[in-house]
Amino acid sequence: xxxxxxxxxxxxxxxxxxxxxxxxxxxxxxxxxxxxxxxxxxxxxxxxxxxxxxxxxxxxxxxxxxxxxxxxxxxxxxxxxxxxxxxxxxxxxxxxxxxxxxxxxxxxxxxxxxxxxxxxxxxxxxxxxxxxxxxxxxxxxxxxxxxxxxxxxxxxxxxxxxxxxxxxxxxxxxxxxxxxxxxxxxxxxxxxxxxxxxxxxxxxxxxxxxxxxxxxxxxxxxxxxxxxxxxxxxxxxxxxxxxxxxxxxxxxxxxxxxxxxxxxxxxxxxxxxxxxxxxxxxxxxxxxxxxxxxxxxxxxxxxxxxxxxxxxxxxxxxxxxxxxxxxxxxxxxxxxxxxxxxxxxxxxxxxxxxxxxxxxxxxxxxxxxxxxxxxxxxxxxxxxxxxxxxxxxxxxxxxxxxxxxxxxxxxxxxxxxxxxxxxxxxxxxxxxxxxxxxxxxxxxxxxxxxxxxxxxxxxxxxxxxxxxxxxxxxxxxxxxxxxxxxxxxxxxxxxxxxxxxxxxx
Numbered sequence: 001x002x003x004x005x006x007x008x009x010x011x012x013x014x015x016x017x018x019x020x021x022x023x024x025x026x027x028x029x030x031x032x033x034x035x036x037x038x039x040x041x042x043x044x045x046x047x048x049x050x051x052x053x054x055x056x057x058x059x060x061x062x063x064x065x066x067x068x069x070x071x072x073x074x075x076x077x078x079x080x081x082x083x084x085x086x087x088x089x090x091x092x093x094x095x096x097x098x099x100x101x102x103x104x105x106x107x108x109x110x111x112x113x114x115x116x117x118x119x120x121x122x123x124x125x126x127x128x129x130x131x132x133x134x135x136x137x138x139x140x141x142x143x144x145x146x147x148x149x150x151x152x153x154x155x156x157x158x159x160x161x162x163x164x165x166x167x168x169x170x171x172x173x174x175x176x177x178x179x180x181x182x183x184x185x186x187x188x189x190x191x192x193x194x195x196x197x198x199x200x201x202x203x204x205x206x207x208x209x210x211x212x213x214x215x216x217x218x219x220x221x222x223x224x225x226x227x228x229x230x231x232x233x234x235x236x237x238x239x240x241x242x243x244x245x246x247x248x249x250x251x252x253x254x255x256x257x258x259x260x261x262x263x264x265x266x267x268x269x270x271x272x273x274x275x276x277x278x279x280x281x282x283x284x285x286x287x288x289x290x291x292x293x294x295x296x297x298x299x300x301x302x303x304x305x306x307x308x309x310x311x312x313x314x315x316x317x318x319x320x321x322x323x324x325x326x327x328x329x330x331x332x333x334x335x336x337x338x339x340x341x342x343x344x345x346x347x348x349x350x351x352x353x354x355x356x357x358x359x360x361x362x363x364x365x366x367x368x369x370x371x372x373x374x375x376x377x378x379x380x381x382x383x384x385x386x387x388x389x390x391x392x393x394x395x396x397x398x399x400x401x402x403x404x405x406x407x408x409x410x411x412x413x414x415x416x417x418x419x420x421x422x423x424x425x426x427x428x429x430x431x432x433x434x435x436x437x438x439x440x441x442x443x444x445x446x447x448x449x450x451x452x453x454x455x456x457x458x459x460x461x462x463x464x465x466x467x468x469x470x471x472x473x474x475x476x477x478x479x480x481x482x483x484x485x486x487x488x489x490x491x492x493x494x495x496x497x498x499x500x501x502x503x504x505x
Contacts, residue, residue: 039064039204044085044111046140052112059115061087066204068136070188072196080185082197083140084133087114091126096494097234098129099211100198102218104240104473106191107374109139110218117213120476120484124492128211133201135194135221137185137373144189146178146372151365153375156315156408157395159298164395164412167312168388172417175379178372179419187420189373190380191247192427195225202232211235211491215473216446217377219437220247223454226433235494236435237487238461239475242446243453244429248382249415253394256402256409258444259319262470263290263404265442266322270334277334279341289341290318294404296344304339304349307359314340315408316362323444325470325505326479375414382426384415391416432460436490438483439463442470455500463500480505 041062045053056063063085070078089095101113114130121128137144153174157164178186198221202210211234214222219241226233242251267286270279280286293302294314301308309317317340321333336355343349351359360366385391391412398406435458439451448465455463464486471478475487482503490496 037204039066039084041086052109055115056085056087056112059087059118061085061114063111066201068197068200070185072193080136080142082133082136082142082201083111084131084201085111085114086132087118087125087130089125089127089129094127095129096127096491097209097211098131098202098205098207099213099235099491100131100133100201102133102135102212102214102221104214104216104218105138105370105374106135106217106221106377107138107370107372109134111139116476121488121491124488127492129205131201131205133198135373135377136197137189137376144182144185144373144376146174146181146376148174148177148365148371150174150363150371151361152316152371153414154316154408155312155411157392157411158311158407161392163312164392165388168412168416171412171414174375175414175417175419178376178414182376183419186376186380186418187423188380189376190422190424191221191224191377192228192381192424194221194377195228198225199229199232208232209234213237213239213475215239215475216242217247219446219454220244222435223429223433223458224427226435226458227427227429227431230431230433233433233435235491236433237438237475237491238435238454238458239438240443240446240472241437241439241451241454243450244427244457245453246450248426249378249384249413250410251378252409252445253398254409254449255444255447256398256405258442258447259322259405259409260402262322262325262442262444263287263318265325265470266330266333269325269330270337273334277338279334279337286337290337291404293337293340293344294318302340302343302349303346304343304359305351305356307351307363309340309343309359313362315404317358319405319408319444320358323470323472325442378413379415379418380420380422383421384413384418386416388412388416429454429457431458433458434496435461436487436496437461437463438466438474438487440466440469440471440474440478442468443472444470445472460496462496464497465500465502467502467504469505 041064044056044063066082067079069075070080103110103113110132111134113132118125134141212222219238267283270286271283274281279289297314298311301310321336339349394410395407398410437455439448441448455461
């Protein structure tokens with residue numbers, strides 16, 4: 001993103017707008033702003049095989065539960081509980097404050113995230129209390145499980161209207177399952193109520209301001225918090241941030257080109273290693289192998305181990321598999337394509353442990369309720385078109401230019417049949433919050449263009465670009481020393497760079 005800095009007059013107008021906004025949301029977001037009883041911090045282990053809890057305890061963290069209103073406009077009504085972990089600062093003499101974390105998803109548990117964040121922050125971590133908060137209805141925070149027979153609703157539409165109509169039926173069934181089990185709470189599963197929860201956490205911890213680190217969806221959550229609660233953040237890092245105007249049931253639209261570019265990069269990598277993977281000696285031949293796999297799945301589902309992969313699942317595997325350009329990610333992708341190629345030729349195809357785990361989750365859920373709260377948050381934030389023809393027409397238009405990823409990224413989701421409309425309008429992000437936005441130019445999920453849009457919306461922000469990389473989730477995870485050092489400098493000093501910055505792989 002190129003620098004976009006507003007002038008003094010524009011900043012004044014925005015500041016006045018924030019004052020008006022804060023007054024408008026006060027009944028919901030600032031109810032009962034008085035003191036709250038302290039949290040009862042206990043060991044994090046809950047059961048004997050609680051790996052995350054054990055690791056937190058061994059690191060010196062403690063966990064607690066916070067009771068919050070289901071409906072923040074009715075603080076005396078029904079309540080739910082939030083699960084928190086806290087890894088305290090060890091350098092208390094130079095303590096900066098509390099940093100609240102979110103790992104994204106939406107729907108991913110964040111309870112164990114202080115451990116990874118401490119490693120990424122290195123010496124700076126000693127000056128922060130790192131708080132992992134499972135968002136409402138996620139992980140240990142009054143979890144929501146709709147009883148879905150699959151783990152993830154993301155599918156390609158298929159090639160024909162008949163196959164698309166089958167997807168319509170599947171997505172309708174997923175929404176109806178959630179309605180039958182949780183119709184009473186679904187209206188309160190959304191980002192704005194999660195932001196209100198975060199501010200209750202701030203208050204109960206006795207902090208005037210908090211710092212925040214979020215990845216992917218967590219970046220959107222952080223931006224929403226800054227909009228709803230102006231002046232209550234200190235240092236804010238938004239990693240792999242998307243366009244806040246696009247967040248919702250159709251957030252994947254517009255990322256087709258990035259997906260194809262990443263796939264071409266994987267093809268070039270695999271072609272240079274044809275002797276290992278046997279997918280083709282040139283990038284074009286590897287892509288031809290990929291296209292032949294998809295064509296085979298269109299005719300008959302591919303048998304991979306005990307699973308059957310049809311034309312609606314295979315494009316998702318290719319999309320998610322090509323989204324990481326590090327050698328391990330490329331090798332994993334090439335191994336997956338090799339397995340799919342064996343299946344396409346009707347030869348025995350046994351998935352390796354990573355592919356087996358992914359298939360178990362996507363196709364069966366593998367006992368994980370991750371997808372239910374994720375869909376509920378997305379559908380609770382923004383209303384989706386209800387008419388299946390809207391999606392089919394978009395799919396057909398996109399298919400002409402992007403035959404592989406167009407039908408995947410424009411497909412229908414359960415939100416089209418969600419039992420309730422969002423209780424509030426989507427949050428319009430536009431404020432002068434100081435934040436560091438981190439983005440890779442080849443991100444296939446929350447695109448670089450989306451991060452630039454977030455940068456424009458947060459006029460006090462700076463953009464840290466990892467140029468020439470295909471990555472999603474960068475700070476402390478991708479392994480780029482330049483990015484990690486610049487983020488840690490900001491977290492240590494609280495001072496943003498004077499201009500936008502660029503790092504290289």
